[in-house]
Amino acid sequence: MEDFTALLKKHNLKVTPQRLKIITMLHAHGHINIEDLFSEIREEFPNVSLATIYKNIHQMTESGLVREVKIPSLKSVYEVAKEPHLHMVCDKCHKVEDIVLDTDKIIEEAEKVSGYKIEESFITLRGICPECRHK
Amino acid sequence: MEDFTALLKKHNLKVTPQRLKIITMLHAHGHINIEDLFSEIREEFPNVSLATIYKNIHQMTESGLVREVKIPSLKSVYEVAKEPHLHMVCDKCHKVEDIVLDTDKIIEEAEKVSGYKIEESFITLRGICPECRHK
DNA sequence: TTTTTAAAGGAAAAATATTTTCTTTTAAAA
DNA sequence: TTTTAAAAGAAAATATTTTTCCTTTAAAAA
Known part of the structure; x- marks a missing residue:
């Protein structure tokens, strides 16, 4: 609590x-x-x-x-607000979940390709959650 | 054209x-x-x-x-609509740019961690663009 | 503790954003 | 060419968000 x-x-x-x-x-x-x-x-x-x-x-x-x-x-x-994380959205039940993943690689790659100094990333992935998939 | x-x-x-x-x-x-x-x-x-x-x-x-x-x-x-890409947003001049990057690794990792079958990813990165940085 | 006060709450109105309805116009099929 | 189904435009309706203004209240000061 x-x-x-x-x-x-x-x-x-x-x-x-x-x-x-x-x-x-x-x-x-x-x-x-x-x-x-x-x-x-x-x-x-x-x-x-x-x-x-x-x-x-x-x-x-x-x-x-x-x-x-x-x-x-x-x-x-x-x-x-909490530690950086990604968002998963289920196409079926529309729930939103957090997952924590190391994004250093892709950020670094994006900085290289774009020339930007990246401050923050916003990543949302949509698909079917395990619960809806197994129904 | x-x-x-x-x-x-x-x-x-x-x-x-x-x-x-x-x-x-x-x-x-x-x-x-x-x-x-x-x-x-x-x-x-x-x-x-x-x-x-x-x-x-x-x-x-x-x-x-x-x-x-x-x-x-x-x-x-x-x-x-065009091929999948990421969005870069500049904090200073607020322009939005596309970059193409291979996201297979992070998608695969996210599927493993979350159990989702991912259909699409939405990635936006904010920071300072090269032009604003060098001003 | 009381008193004071700056901030927050609530109600209503205002401002913004988006969608719908309905009539006229028009792209494209017949 | 006609015909017609879809699209455009105007206005109204609906939805969303912010502002205003007055009352209430949390918390600082006495």
Whole structure:
């Protein structure tokens, strides 16, 4: 169990019940879109405003606590920032999973080919997850 | 010079002046967002509707003629579909470039780690382009 | 502890973005 | 040529995101 209160403080964000709920949800789901986040939070906070969700997600993204993940043909999802990783998206069940892989080789190769100094990579792979494949 | 008329026909899309302009623009820019596409097309077709742009981009994407490229912190851009490639985005000048790289190794590794059967990869790398770096 | 205050929440409106509807126009088949 | 199915354009509808403004509250200061 993580200490989300400390995490919010570390990012200079006031600790509010709504914020704790948002970050708890992000962590529990791994990845969640705005719409689903709003629906779920409204179960516990019936008066929460969609603007609160948007404002918080924006602040948390700005502060580096949260990351937006843009996925082809799906709505953006959000995740609590952690070590660099790739995203796997299942074409059947549409779940999004993280995997950690060494990307040094391909980054190095890309720098060589492009002449860019690469700061960050965003890698999403789509296909069929093991569960859907074996159904 | 490419034959966009033939390309549209191949995708069972009626050849209209607006469509030819859209696909010509996409090809000329490499990557362009809806807003810029609309502005530029309106120079030649002052009465073109934004709905026409959206409807066509949607159809062309559906038919596989065009690809949407979702890029972190930028608006989506569109490109004429071609061989698989990576996207490089410059943090300074925000240009988007394609590079072709062999990704077999990392895909294979990802399949091993995740158990997924991967169908397609989306790789975007952000950093500083050679031009901005040497300024 | 209270008091103070700067930030956050909520409601509504505004701004943006995208899609749909409906009528007119047009590319292309007959 | 006609015919017709699809596309264009205009406007309205819908969806998404941001802003505004007033109230509430977390947390710093007294």
